[in-house]
Amino acid sequence: MNIGQAASASGLTAKMIRYYEQMKLIIPAHRTESSYRTYSDSDVNTLRFVRRARDLGFSVEQMKSLIALWRDRSRASGDVKSIALEHIAELERKAASIHAMIHTLKHLATHCHGDERPDCPIIDGFASATATDDALPPINARFGLNGMKTD
Amino acid sequence: MNIGQAASASGLTAKMIRYYEQMKLIIPAHRTESSYRTYSDSDVNTLRFVRRARDLGFSVEQMKSLIALWRDRSRASGDVKSIALEHIAELERKAASIHAMIHTLKHLATHCHGDERPDCPIIDGFASATATDDALPPINARFGLNGMKTD
DNA sequence: TATTGACCTTCCAGTAGGGGGAAGGATTAT
DNA sequence: ATAATCCTTCCCCCTACTGGAAGGTCAATA
Incomplete structure (x- = not known):
């Protein structure tokens, strides 16, 4: 093959x-x-x-x-499980981060009428302080998806 | 400054x-x-x-x-909203993908006793067909996180 | 005044996990 | 025989940066 x-x-x-x-x-x-x-x-x-x-x-x-x-035929299943559990924890952090983004965006989007008028709560939300500032930890304390395939 | x-x-x-x-x-x-x-x-x-x-x-x-x-003072709020909604949809796809991973991994992990014995359902699950094969769409139909900062 | 330390500048390299495509050889189908 | 489809290696491209080297600048101190 x-x-x-x-x-x-x-x-x-x-x-x-x-x-x-x-x-x-x-x-x-x-x-x-x-x-x-x-x-x-x-x-x-x-x-x-x-x-x-x-x-x-x-x-x-x-x-x-x-x-x-x-x-390794003599592996300890605990070794495998610890890798898996650590990975689950990482995935859950990523999921929480994405859900926080979705939450904030949906909040902004529901208040936007979305027509031809220029008045837009989404843009205004980006331009001034919103829940976002508190929802996410400081920029350097965050964790990355680093090329992970959620493809 | x-x-x-x-x-x-x-x-x-x-x-x-x-x-x-x-x-x-x-x-x-x-x-x-x-x-x-x-x-x-x-x-x-x-x-x-x-x-x-x-x-x-x-x-x-x-x-x-x-x-x-x-x-753009004369922007249409609908233009902003459509970008935001598209982004929300993308985030939700990513979240769903991550949740599917978590689900499968948790399923495998709960059946693993995690001690020194070599018998490990997690490894066995990777080595043979599992729900994973059906849970995720074909590799080319997937979507990527592509450097997105969930940091 | 000299010097140290904390800034700033540009540029180059590297990250993860590949994709795209070129140049050229091999195999297979017609 | 020849065209189509494989395969090989090679190098550059992508995202959104980070780290570091080499060197210029600015403020405070000895």
């Missing part, structure tokens, strides 16, 4: 598979004489594992740990 | 102010003879406007539109 077929079988793209190989998340694929990458069914299982972890928002670094634990 | 003072007055950093100037989000600041940037109270108002919009998750491109509308 070449990279394109492995890609559609796993739900990743060929670009992603090469990227993960380069990042040392996955073991370099075997090559044909003409240096085409080849994938076995077992390799595709690994790729599917990666895709599922990625779909759950794990970073490449986190996935490295998860794959190492996956391959 | 120089850039450091404008930064603390607005809640941005000096780096961000220079970046926004470079990106043409804000008008280049006046300079002293020794090419220090100087900011008036009015300039700081603009910076505060930018910070609030940023805190609500708007991208630099969206903020360009919002600032243009802010400065």
Whole structure:
């Protein structure tokens, strides 16, 4: 199986598979004489594992740990659980931040009649102090989504 | 007022102010003879406007539109509202995606005893088909957070 | 006055997680 | 035979910044 077929079988793209190989998340694929990458069914299982972890928002670094634990027959399930719980906590922080934005925006939007008149509570809300100032912590104390795939 | 003072007055950093100037989000600041940037109270108002919009998750491109509308005395409030509503919809998609991740992860985590035994439903869930496969749409149909600051 | 320290300037590099596309070789279908 | 579709590596692009180097400037102190 070449990279394109492995890609559609796993739900990743060929670009992603090469990227993960380069990042040392996955073991370099075997090559044909003409240096085409080849994938076995077992390799595709690994790729599917990666895709599922990625779909759950794990970073490449986190996935490295998860794959190492996956391959380790003597792993402690507590190690896996702690990674998962930490990730859940991070996701919940992100969700809370997004909900705070939605809340403020909806509040502003419901007071905007949204016609041709220039009077606009949304713009006015941005231009003067609103709940936003208090709703979000200081700029440097915040946490980032950092390229996380909520795709 | 120089850039450091404008930064603390607005809640941005000096780096961000220079970046926004470079990106043409804000008008280049006046300079002293020794090419220090100087900011008036009015300039700081603009910076505060930018910070609030940023805190609500708007991208630099969206903020360009919002600032243009802010400065346009004859703007239609409907134009502002449509930008805001579109942004709310985007935020809600992101939130739904994150909640789906949390849901799946919590489901897996509650079935993991989390001790020294190697048996781990979380890892097993990644390795074989789970609700994840159905919970998320195909990889190319997804939407991204793309550097958005949920910081 | 000299010097220190806290500013400021520009520029370059790097981040995460890839996407896009060029240049060129390989394989496959007609 | 030839065209279409793969594959390879390579490098640049994206967002929204942050960090740091090299160097100029300004205010206070010894």
